[in-house]
Amino acid sequence: MRKALPWLVGGSALLAALALNYWTGTYVDRIGPALAPARDFLFDRLPFAVFPLVHGWGFVGFLAVFGAGAWLDGRGRRVPFYLWAYALIIAARAVFTVLTPLGVPAEAPTFEHYSLRGVFQYFDFRHTFFFSGHTAFPFTGFLIAGQRWVRLACLGFSLLLASSVLLSRLHYSIDVFAAFFIAYAVADLSRKSWTRLGFEADRP
Numbered sequence: 001m002r003k004a005l006p007w008l009v010g011g012s013a014l015l016a017a018l019a020l021n022y023w024t025g026t027y028v029d030r031i032g033p034a035l036a037p038a039r040d041f042l043f044d045r046l047p048f049a050v051f052p053l054v055h056g057w058g059f060v061g062f063l064a065v066f067g068a069g070a071w072l073d074g075r076g077r078r079v080p081f082y083l084w085a086y087a088l089i090i091a092a093r094a095v096f097t098v099l100t101p102l103g104v105p106a107e108a109p110t111f112e113h114y115s116l117r118g119v120f121q122y123f124d125f126r127h128t129f130f131f132s133g134h135t136a137f138p139f140t141g142f143l144i145a146g147q148r149w150v151r152l153a154c155l156g157f158s159l160l161l162a163s164s165v166l167l168s169r170l171h172y173s174i175d176v177f178a179a180f181f182i183a184y185a186v187a188d189l190s191r192k193s194w195t196r197l198g199f200e201a202d203r204p
Contacts, residue, residue, distance in 0.1 A: 004082070005080075006080035006164060006199050007083075008081045009081030009084065009197065009199075010079070010080035010081065010082070010084040010087070010097075011078065011080070011083055011132055013083065013084055013087035013088075014083045014086060014087040014090070016087065016090070016091075017086070017087040017088070017090040017091040018090065018123070019171040020087050020090075020095075021090050021091070021093070021094040021123065022096045022122055022123070022137070023094075024094040024095070024096070024122075024128070025113055025124075025125035025128050026096045026099050026125070026193050027098065028098060028125060029126055029127050029128075029157070031101060031127075032101065032104065032127025033103075033105065033127075034102065034121075035101055035102060035103035036103045037102070037104060037105050037106050038067040038103065038105075039174060040057075040105065040172050040173055040174075041173065042166070043105065043107070043169065043172075043173075045165075046105050046166065046167060047167065048166045048167065048168070049168060050109050050168045051164040051167070051168055052109075052114045052115055053115060053116075053166065054079040054161065055114055055164055055168070055170065056114055056115040056117070056120070057115060057133070058134075058157060058160055058161050059120075059134060059137075059157075059161065061155060062138045062141065062153075062157040062158075062161070063136070063158060065150060065153045065154070066082075066138075066141045066145065066153075066156050068107065069145055069146075069147050069149070069150030069153075070145075070150075072147070073145075073146040075120050075148055077115065078146055079143075081144070081190070081194050081199065081200075081201050082144065084190055084194050085140060085144050085186070085187060085190035085191075085194075086097065086137070086140065086191075087184065087186075088142050088189060088190050088193070089136060089137065089182075089183060089186045089190075090133075091124075091171045092182060092186055093128075093131060093133055093136065096130050096131055096182075097125075097127075097128040097129065097130060099129065099130075100129070100130040102127070102129045102130065102136060103127075103173065104126065104127060104143065105169040105170075106171055107169040108168070108169040108172070108185065109169075110166060111124075115121045116152055119167070125203060129171055129175045129177050130172075130174065130175050130178065130199070131176075131178045131179040131182050132162065132165055132171045132175040132176045132178075132179040133179075133202050134160060134161040134162070134164070134165050134170075134171075134185040135162040135165070135171075135179035135181070135183075136158075136179035136182060136186075137156070137183075138157040138158035138184065139154065139158040139180055139183040139184075140154075140156070140163060140183045140187055141154035141157075141158075142154040142155040142158060143184060143187035143192075144187050144188075144190070157193050158180075162179070163190060163197070168175055188204045194203065
């Protein structure tokens with residue numbers, strides 16, 4: 001039972017965070033069409049380019065690399081902690097998107113032609129902006145992964161996806177840049193809270 005407890009805690013927290021994310025995402029999508037787009041200093045100075053393959057498959061690449069690294073790292077010994085950490089970052093984003101609802105940028109493309117939209121439609125919502133999950137989730141992997149190659153790959157995916165969502169106007173610049181700082185804070189919080197629960201976070 002003791003060995004199963006971290007899995008139960010981490011898995012339950014992640015499921016609860018995903019449920020919260022769905023609730024807040026559908027709520028913000030409901031009120032989003034009435035919101036005006038915000039002005040963004042960088043939008044007036046950066047080129048506009050759309051990267052549907054990077055947006056979808058780049059995130060899948062991050063999930064595959066991080067998932068493989070998590071399982072290879074001590075045969076999954078740290079997976080419960082990873083579940084806990086991602087529960088916290090997903091929950092944090094769900095709360096922030098409700099606190100800071102924003103209108104869709106004028107140039108932002110629709111999701112219809114984006115690959116894998118059907119897979120992520122219950123997780124990635126049209127009007128959830130602050131903060132960028134495409135930036136924060138891989139960067140969280142960079143901060144908490146136990147293996148150097150996984151950390152470097154996650155950092156690369158984070159920078160790639162941050163550039164993609166910014167240039168395609170799927171996120172405002174504040175969504176992208178704030179994601180790095182919030183992910184850093186949540187990664188630190190996840191280690192401390194996991195330890196307080198009596199488990200080992202095994203800081204890399």
